Amino acid sequence: MTCEVTYKGELRCEMTHLQSGDKIITDAPTDNHGRGKAFSPTDLTSSSTAVCALTTIGIAAEMHGFNIEGSKAEVTKVMSNNPRRISEVHITFYFPFFNYSQKEKKLIEHAARTCPVMLSLHPDIKKEMTFIF
DSSP: OOEEEEEEETTEEEEEETTTOOEEEEEOOGGGTSOOSSOOHHHHHHHHHHHHHHHHHHHHHHHHTOOOTTOEEEEEEEEETTTTEEEEEEEEEEOOOOOOOHHHHHHHHHHHHTSHHHHHSOTTSEEEEEEEO
16 A cells, blocks of 8 residues: 545545654545545645656656756646646746756656656646746
8 A cells, every 4th residue: 555545524624644644634625525625636746747847857856967956846737627636737947047957848848748647647638848948
């Protein structure tokens, strides 16, 4: 098992990562009967895309001898109805100025676009990525 999820009531869940014991609380969003006092499950899905991309870029950077420390990503999730689902994920990546070569920029973009979470999202979800170097 990877994690255990407990329903706490009032549309709130607590996830426990079994290997580390770390916990994450989720709330339903305000536009779907919730309080919005924590990440919603769809917030986690869209945010996980950026986390996975940065992690995968970090692996590529280590393998190819360059640094992305201090990089960040801003995530925007767009929901649709009928059915209610994530319809778009927009991620803007910001990389500190390390004078990246064209090869390194291509590695960064390829790693982001092919990270495991990105490849796991349904093909109907629009995925837009912007890279600011």
